[in-house]
Amino acid sequence: MVSEKWLPKSEPAAPVCIGNGDRGLKVSDFIDRPNNAWKSEEVLNYFCEEDANVILQIPLPISPVKDKRVWHFTTNGEYSVKSGYELALMMKRNGLLGVGGSGCPLCGDPEESVIHLVAKCPFARAVWFSSPLQIDSQVLECSSFIRWWSELMQRGQGFQDAVHWRANIAYLVWGIWKSRNQAMFDHCRADPVWVMQQAVRSAAEFLEAYKEEESEMEILCADRPSKQVQWQAPTSGSCGGLRARSAIVMESLALRAGVLLAMERGFRRVIFEGDAKGLIDALSGRGTSREDIQLLVWDILQLCNSLFTDFSFVFVGRKCNSVAHELASKGYSSGICSNWIAIPPLWLWDLICREKGCCT
């Protein structure tokens, strides 16, 4: 159909018709088959001048070819994940990603944004308020999703069981997101109370499994020599106590602290990323490690073997690791030790987003 996006402009576009165009026309109606040419007069009369010129420049094949869909964003017309990803990044930069253009599918509000979906939408508000957490999602800071989320998490810190709080929040957000997709693609609107009940049930199942894992972990830890696994959370300011004679030793010490933190959080499958190539290579069994880190390498491997079911060490280029560097310099200058398990601090958020765009 001529009203579809078939013009090869900078991005696929539907041609603009002038006058009262007949929307039932097909592209083939504008092709003079016997002469294998565009019906230029019809094209110029039917479409705006700019689009008519684009159409007239499209070469027509001599022998008949079946219509097929092509991917506009690669030179060979074949879709590739890379090109899709690049397009998504470009759309995100232009604020187009996730915007269907027809407003919120749950309430019909013209605003279709993440913050609307999770906080402002009457559907979401009903989900939050009917939940055992009884949150009025709109009284939280709603200027951006991350601010809203931060405030939500901060409230959870006063809650007796923070894991319980976070699990419920995560499943409620997921429930809202699934309802939005259902409304958008299946055209059916779920009942907010039903969505809430499903989310709360899933959170309870998760918490049950989590508790089992935790007690399993305690048993595992109890079986091991206490020297290896006993770790005291650093008291405020004590991170400044990590001192080393060289950068790579410091990196090794930091990694070992990371291993212990992962253990403390109860993680079983872990990937450690770092930009100290010598250290990552040594841990991955590539080449011989420097003498001054040999013991630390051995130590880290011992811990990992005894604590995790699956673990690996991955080298990440320095320029893709600016978050770590920012954290290191903050930690160094302030000497204050903080852990952010659920959400990062706001001052780090932009950097994380930028880095996410940099690494695939």
Ligand SMILES: [Zn+2]
């Ligand atoms: Zn809505």
